[in-house]
Amino acid sequence: MNNELPNKQLVARSFGKAAARYDDVAVLQRQTGDELLERLSLVKLQPKRVLDLGVGTGRNLSLLAKRYPKAQLLAVDIAPAMLQQAKQRYQQVRGLKRWLPDNNKPMYIAGDADQLPLAENSVDLVFANLALQWCDPRMSFAEIQRVLRPDGLLMFTTLGPDTLYELRSAWATVDDYPHVNMFYDMHDVGESMMEAGLAEPVLDTDRYSLTYDSTMSLMKDLKVLGAHNVNQGRRRSLTGRQAFKQVADAYEQFRTGDLLPATYEVVYGHAWGGNIKTQQVDNDGSVSIPVSQIKRRQPS
Numbered sequence: 001m002n003n004e005l006p007n008k009q010l011v012a013r014s015f016g017k018a019a020a021r022y023d024d025v026a027v028l029q030r031q032t033g034d035e036l037l038e039r040l041s042l043v044k045l046q047p048k049r050v051l052d053l054g055v056g057t058g059r060n061l062s063l064l065a066k067r068y069p070k071a072q073l074l075a076v077d078i079a080p081a082m083l084q085q086a087k088q089r090y091q092q093v094r095g096l097k098r099w100l101p102d103n104n105k106p107m108y109i110a111g112d113a114d115q116l117p118l119a120e121n122s123v124d125l126v127f128a129n130l131a132l133q134w135c136d137p138r139m140s141f142a143e144i145q146r147v148l149r150p151d152g153l154l155m156f157t158t159l160g161p162d163t164l165y166e167l168r169s170a171w172a173t174v175d176d177y178p179h180v181n182m183f184y185d186m187h188d189v190g191e192s193m194m195e196a197g198l199a200e201p202v203l204d205t206d207r208y209s210l211t212y213d214s215t216m217s218l219m220k221d222l223k224v225l226g227a228h229n230v231n232q233g234r235r236r237s238l239t240g241r242q243a244f245k246q247v248a249d250a251y252e253q254f255r256t257g258d259l260l261p262a263t264y265e266v267v268y269g270h271a272w273g274g275n276i277k278t279q280q281v282d283n284d285g286s287v288s289i290p291v292s293q294i295k296r297r298q299p300s
């Protein structure tokens with residue numbers, strides 16, 4: 001794994017700026033969020049505490065509240081402006097019920113998935129839709145494993161390296177700078193999950209194609225989403241009009257009919273909280289697990 005770490009301040013700043021208009025263009029995020037919730041409905045869980053990690057404008061927060069009416073919700077995001085939107089949206093969705101007691105009563109916490117401001121063994125379900133691609137997978141999975149209870153569940157989506165390959169190859173005709181974020185592939189993601197001690201990780205990928213009438217409209221959407229180029233090695237100087245024209249011309253090779261496709265490779269994953277925290281690692285590297293801790297998982 002040799003992707004550069006994203007610049008966290010830049011991530012927080014660009015999502016902060018994006019918060020107000022994000023919902024207008026978050027088409028992919030809605031689709032993968034629905035799919036993730038659908039997959040979650042196949043698992044029998046009665047979580048006491050649910051973390052929506054990288055909650056964004058909070059669309060999934062109300063859906064999680066509906067699914068688990070007794071669970072306390074935690075909404076974490078690196079961008080405080082996103083948390084503000086999530087809070088407003090949650091109240092709007094509750095409508096008049098907002099005057100009634102709320103078992104779910106979300107806590108909104110500004111924080112980084114790579115350094116979660118949460119206690120260990122404190123969460124039963126981590127739900128992270130299209131947020132972990134902005135993180136260091138080794139750190140974020142280790143943090144998720146730390147806060148998950150041993151039988152807790154992680155359900156997430158992230159982006160794979162084929163994401164926006166058309167735009168990446170169009171930019172490659174202009175210069176050698178990384179203009180499109182780099183994403184980890186499924187094997188790296190799986191390896192980081194295993195290293196973190198998460199149990200029974202399962203991963204698969206799916207491709208989505210969004211279409212645009214021009215390269216400019218794609219780039220505008222990416223900007224509104226806050227999905228800026230956060231590579232440390234990105235070009236720092238302003239990009240000229242001529243370069244944008246060259247990108248647009250190069251992108252034309254992908255045009256199908258009237259439209260330009262933008263591919264997103266979405267990685268879906270889940271895993272259970274491992275028992276590493278309570279296991280004893282012996283001198284020879286083997287792990288002793290007390291018999292009392294060996295139990296069957298609930299059937300899914």
Ligand SMILES: C[S@@+](CC[C@H](N)C(=O)[O-])C[C@H]1O[C@@H](n2cnc3c(N)ncnc32)[C@H](O)[C@@H]1O
Nearest residue numbers: 015029054055056077078079112113129131134
């Ligand atoms: C593409 S949005 C997805 C939002 C939401 N999960 C959804 O489904 O609409 C990514 C979110 O992750 C947040 N984010 C990015 N990096 C993060 C990090 N290191 N820790 C916590 N949140 C992060 C961003 O601020 C943004 O709100």
